[in-house]
Amino acid sequence: EVQVLESGGGLVQPGNSLKLSCATSGFTFSTAWMYWYRQFPEKRLEWVARIKAKSNNYATDYTESVKGRFTISRDDSKSSIYLQMNNLKEEDTAIYYCAWRGYWGQGVMVTVSS
Amino acid sequence: DIQMTQSPSFLSASVGDRVTINCKASQNINKYLDWYQQKLGEAPKLLIYNTNSLHTGIPSRFSGSGSGTDFTLTISSLQPEDVATYFCLQHNSGNTFGAGTKLELK
Numbered sequence: 773e774v775q776v777l778e779s780g781g782g783l784v785q786p787g788n789s790l791k792l793s794c795a796t797s798g799f800t801f802s803t804a805w806m807y808w809y810r811q812f813p814e815k816r817l818e819w820v821a822r823i824k825a826k827s828n829n830y831a832t833d834y835t836e837s838v839k840g841r842f843t844i845s846r847d848d849s850k851s852s853i854y855l856q857m858n859n860l861k862e863e864d865t866a867i868y869y870c871a872w873r874g875y876w877g878q879g880v881m882v883t884v885s886s
Numbered sequence: 887d888i889q890m891t892q893s894p895s896f897l898s899a900s901v902g903d904r905v906t907i908n909c910k911a912s913q914n915i916n917k918y919l920d921w922y923q924q925k926l927g928e929a930p931k932l933l934i935y936n937t938n939s940l941h942t943g944i945p946s947r948f949s950g951s952g953s954g955t956d957f958t959l960t961i962s963s964l965q966p967e968d969v970a971t972y973f974c975l976q977h978n979s980g981n982t983f984g985a986g987t988k989l990e991l992k
Contacts, residue, residue, distance in 0.1 A: 874932025
């Protein structure tokens with residue numbers, strides 16, 4: 773059974789940092805392309821970042837609004853991915869989901885507010 | 887960037903009705919269109935991938951069709967448990983979601 777479990781959300785002030793983690797099981801993680809998505813309070817969904825597998829040189833892509841602030845990474849030995857979020861803005865407030873293909877975690881809430 | 891226009895935004899239907907939801911891409915996305923269902927308080931759940939392939943465990947009353955720029959999700963006979971918001975997602979070039987269709991029972 774595929775399992776995806778995010779952690780690390782919380783309340784932070786604008787300009788601060790937060791790191792999300794995503795632990796997975798039930799599939800061959802080392803060859804998987806992994807994704808972060810987010811859902812804003814008004815329910816709009818947005819792709820945030822993608823990291824490819826080792827065979828693709830762990831290539832990464834980001835939505836424009838987070839480029840230079842967010843970094844996606846992975847640890848194949850732990851079947852986990854991460855999202856380092858720096859210089860957070862109020863508009864980053866959302867539920868963040870980790871996903872492999874159609875399998876999504878339950879999400880973690882990130883609130884950026886002073 | 888590819889834009890996805892989803893319609894209708896809101897839909898009210900009765901149990902047993904045939905329901906259709908549409909997504910239109912701003913450019914050709916080939917077959918790379920998925921449909922998700924999101925119930926209140928839950929994560930999105932994949933229903934259909936690559937236009938018309940049913941995801942594991944999804945009831946056969948759900949189906950997808952289309953190609954190029956126009957795509958449709960069909961629920962052949964609406965059930966009470968289908969009350970949810972439905973999103974399309976194109977993954978031909980980047981990833982772009984539709985704005986969602988909120989489906990309620992009449």
